[in-house]
Every structure is written in structure tokens, then in C-alpha cells.
Amino acid sequence: MSDEPVQDYLGLSGKTVLVMGVANKKSVAYRVALQLKQAGAHVIYSVRSEARKESLAKLLSGQDVFVCDVESQDEIDNLARQLADADVRLDGLVHSIAFADYSDGMKPFHETTRRQFLQAMDISAFSLVAVCNALRDRFCNDASVVTIGISTTRMASESYGFMAPIKAALESSLAFLTKSFSKFSHVRFNAVAAGLLKTSASAGIPGYVDSYLYAEKVIPRGEAVTTDEVAATATFLVSPRSSGITAQSIVVDAGMSINYFDAAVVQAVTDADTTA
Template sequence: MSSDSSAPLDFLGIAGKTFLVMGVANKKSVAFAIAKQIEQAGGEVIYAVRSEARRESLGKLLANRRLIVCDVERQEDIDSLAAELGKDDVELAGLVHSIAFADYSEGMRPFHETTRRQFLQAIDISAYSLVAVCNALKDRFASDASVVTIGISTTRMASESYGFMAPIKAALESSLAFLTKSFSRFSQVRFNAVAAGLLKTSASAGIPGYVDSYLYAEQVIPRGKAVNTTEVASTATFLLSPRSSGITAQSIVVDAGMSINYFDADVVGAVTNASVD
């Protein structure tokens, strides 16, 4: 053991390693919170963002970082991302896939009224993109790399405030097992998800009705306050690290216990009393 007690302990084992983080939109993004933790632990982060406009808007926030434009709806962008990393012989210790999109421009509708265009676009961007990016980057991953995506705490809760995204996230979650199996033929790359409870982000704020659901979640969660992005990021950073080497094809729920407390007496009482009134 070193005699220098001031030397930092690289507990996570990610110092000096390189990670690709996809999905930073602003400083409130889960992806940005994860990237900050990677950098704080001594890792290097390469950022992939959706558009030139997004790269420009993040110029100050991500000053002196490497930013690559990659619109995951465009296979040529995904191929270009892989080519650029290959040109520099980048070896990735991990990938953060924090990408999701659903078109709610016409407001929330009953699930059965979801259009084919809406559903297929959402599954392309939010779920298939993980498969496409991992396939393109398979030669860039270290043999024991870790891939982490962001899911939701339950895909079985038919929440009207989340529109048609739960089935999309269910597809994303299912793909983890199949990616783990197919990649196991030539590597030990791991695939996991952080299944996050309701979060206060810029993207979620734009979903009709989401804020009310977020406030309700705070009432149901035993500790009385919602999950925050730092908590989700901490779980993701752990999953990216060798410390989680025995975990793969899993969705780790981070909901601060919301799922155990739906029938809290005070919440039930408030609803029933309101019904009586």
C-alpha cells in the first residue's frame, strides 16, 4: 500500500479509460450527470450529440471536450461515428445510451390511437438505436466493456402521463439479454439498464401531464422526495465500472422504493376522502 494517504483511490477502476456518452441535451440531462461522474473518477468522455445545433448549444457546457454529431435515425451518422473513433484507434471501456424520443406534438391520446409513424419512430430512436450503435462499435469496445442504457422503473404500469413509451422501453430492456448473448460469442461486453423512477429533466417536463405524476410520485415514495439524476447517474457509473463485472442483461430499478408503497395509508386516505367529498 502506498504511504501517500492523500493519493486518490480508484475504487471504480475507470481512471484512464475512455467512455462514449450519447444523449446529453443540457446540464439537467441524465447523460451529463453520468459523464460528470466518469470524469470525476478520472475517466475520459467522448460525447455524441444529435445535431450540429445541439453541439453548438453545448459549446460552453462541454468546452474542451470531444463532441461528435450522430443522429441515430441516420445509419450513415452511426457508421461515421464508428469510422471516426476507428480512425483514432479509440478503445471504449463503456457506452452510455441515454436516448429517447416520442412525438407528443398532438397531445396525449389513448394508447390504441398511437399512429404507426409515432410508434416506429419512437422504437427506432429509443430502442433500435442501441442495437445499431453497438453493432457499429463492436470493434471499438474493449473485450470487457460495459454498455448502459436508461430505462424506466416499470414497463407494466399503464401510466397515461407517459404515453406510448413504456412498450418502447420494454423492447429496449428485452434487447439487453439478446445483445449480451450475441456479443458473448466474441467478447465479454456487458449490457445493462438503469430503470429510473420519475425524474425532473427538461425532456420529461415537456410530456403532457408528467409534472402531476412526478408530484404524485413524491407522495408515494417512502422518503417523501423523488429520485434525482445524481442517484440514477451513480448507479449507471457503477454499472460502467469493473466493480459490476458480475452483472449483465439486467435492469437495475432506481425508484427510491416507490414500487413498494403504492398503497400508503396517507395517499389512499387522501384519494378516498376526496372521493367522498
């Protein structure tokens, strides 16, 4: 048994990370924040509204919580001012923000309205660009930015509506942010491309629960990927241990993508067809 002291393997001790997007204890953002704190990082939070801040008062008791609705450039700029006034330097940013209006139910993709698409693009994709631009002077030279994507933006899943093209734009922006920030820093930009997760937000998507249950049948281990597994990858990407990774989307889906044609699932479908 070695007597050497336990090392801070991830190199996150004493680092300051801004986590955006906590809605409740099941949120990906919250699970990432927990793991960052366990690794020794100082976590500060940004939430959508004062009402959300109040609802999280118990969960985030004693934490630094800012309010920033990313649909408003004024609020993004105000967040930057507040961090500057507090002389906060960011070693990392976790962007776990997405929204799509499914209030009229899930419709065929070609019936997506301009308002729905542009609002989802603004909140879910462009917000990463806007926030990073506003905070560029707050980032340490080697800061790491991590956003949350989806495991595939090419699978035309009806249960995900029009969000896959939005997430594709988010994923594409990683390369362009990396390139433009490289003119004055070593800030890195990556995404965790998550498989289907059991979160409060996803449960509100029409048809999502059935897709989640199907995913559990297709995944080789028979269990869906967990939020904590996604959070662990995000924590690694924030850390200096991932310094050689940038402009990438790391798929975390427990192998779902290799097993769409699992024999048992195919048999169940063909059996259903013959008995229909």
C-alpha cells in the same frame, strides 16, 4: 488514520467512455458524464445534431464531441469511422437517448399511430442495437454498455403515453445483445431503470409533472429520486466493479414501487371521492 494512498475504487481511471444523449446540464447523460469524469474516466460525447453541438459549446467546452443522429444509419456508421480513424477504444458506452412524438397531445394508447410508435422504437430502442453493432470493433473486450430505462414497463401510466412498450423492448434487447456479443467478447449490457425524474425532456411530456408530484407523495422518503442518484448507478454499471452484472435492469426509484398504496395517499383519494 491509514497512510495508504486513496485507491481508484471504481477502476475507471484512464478508461474511455462514450456518452450519447446530452441535451443540457439537467440531462441524465450529462450527470453520468460528470460522475465518470470525477472517477477519472476520459469522456467523449455524441450528440444529435450540429445545432445541439453548438448549443452545448459552453457546457462541453474543450471536450471531444461527435455528431450522430441515430435515426440515420449513415451517421451511426460515420461515428464508427471517426472513432476508428482516431484509434479510440471504448471501455464503456452510455446510451441515454429517447424520443416520442407527443405533438398532438397525450392520447389513449390504442390511438398511437404507426409513425409515432415506429419512430419512438427506432430512436429509443433499436438505436442501442444499431450503435453497438457499428461500434463492436471499437469496444474493449470487457467494455460495459449502459442504457437508461424506466422503473416499470408494466405500469400503464397515461402520462407516459406509448413509451413503456418501447422501453420494454429496450430492456429485452439487453439479454439478446449480451448473448450475441458473447460469441466474440465479454461486453456487458445493462440498464438503469429510473423512476420519475425532473429533467427538461420529461417536463415536456403532457401530464408528467403531476405524476412526478404524485410520486413524491408515494415514495417512502417523501422525495423523488434524483438524476444524480440515477447517474451514480449508471457510473457503477460502467465500471469494472459491476463485472458480474449483465443483461439486467437495476431499478432506481427510491422505493416508489413498494408504496403505491401508502395510507396517506389512499386516504386523500377516498376523501376526495366522498366530497365530490
